[in-house]
Amino acid sequence: GQQVMQIPQYQHVQEGEDFTTYCNSSTTLSNIQWYKQRPGGHPVFLIQLVKSGEVKKQKRLTFQFGEAKKNSSLHITATQTTDVGTYFCAGRAGGTSYGKLTFGQGTILTVHP
Amino acid sequence: SAVISQKPSRDICQRGTSLTIQCQVDSQVTMMFWYRQQPGQSLTLIATANQGSEATYESGFVIDKFPISRPNLTFSTLTVSNMSPEDSSIYLCSVGGTGDVKLFFGSGTQLSVL
Numbered sequence: 001g002q003q004v005m006q007i008p009q010y011q012h013v014q015e016g017e018d019f020t021t022y023c024n025s026s027t028t029l030s031n032i033q034w035y036k037q038r039p040g041g042h043p044v045f046l047i048q049l050v051k052s053g054e055v056k057k058q059k060r061l062t063f064q065f066g067e068a069k070k071n072s073s074l075h076i077t078a079t080q081t082t083d084v085g086t087y088f089c090a091g092r093a094g095g096t097s098y099g100k101l102t103f104g105q106g107t108i109l110t111v112h113p
Numbered sequence: 114s115a116v117i118s119q120k121p122s123r124d125i126c127q128r129g130t131s132l133t134i135q136c137q138v139d140s141q142v143t144m145m146f147w148y149r150q151q152p153g154q155s156l157t158l159i160a161t162a163n164q165g166s167e168a169t170y171e172s173g174f175v176i177d178k179f180p181i182s183r184p185n186l187t188f189s190t191l192t193v194s195n196m197s198p199e200d201s202s203i204y205l206c207s208v209g210g211t212g213d214v215k216l217f218f219g220s221g222t223q224l225s226v227l
Binding site: 001031032035041042043044045048088090092100101102103104105106108 | 137153154155156157158161171205214215216217218219220221
């Protein structure tokens with residue numbers, strides 16, 4: 001079945017440093033989504049990428065979808081303590097918009113002030 | 114967006130008992146899902162709750178262990194049956210609205226089985 005691998009598992013940064021998490025799928029994806037889960041909270045949708053090579057920005061967050069639609073990345077510029085949490089990518093198999101989402105293992109980000 | 118009320122928020126249960134988790138949404142939704150998240154781990158889809166028909170289970174999950182009901186487009190329950198310590202986890206209800214493929218999650222039920 002479809003597998004979505006995410007690295008790194010943990011990332012510790014000093015406030016102001018940049019952060020990147022990477023996501024790779026074993027199969028071509030229809031789209032990929034990113035979620036953030038604060039400690040003790042539930043996952044919250046951040047963004048969806050659909051097109052090959054797509055790049056989207058949300059303030060300090062930059063999301064990319066690979067040309068082959070099998071990988072994606074999330075980059076945070078100048079991290080802040082409010083960025084703390086676990087970031088999950090979630091891939092949807094090719095050919096459907098409402099198919100099953102497969103979540104990556106998540107990257108736990110800690111930011112030291 | 115959808116507002117999801119999930120309860121209980123946490124429970125401590127004895128081995129061999131069952132717990133039913135409820136998920137109420139403030140609007141009608143097409144897709145409802147149940148996920149499990151073990152401590153520090155990713156989200157694993159248990160099943161898709163289908164309105165008016167049997168749930169669709171993912172590999173490794175069976176109806177006898179995780180019976181699901183979905184009597185209407187705003188409500189679903191997940192029962193964790195004959196619990197063992199291995200069932201200790203966070204269980205999350207999730208919904209996807211019509212024409213809106215992102216997921217909204219409930220606040221989760223933290224289950225501990227002794």
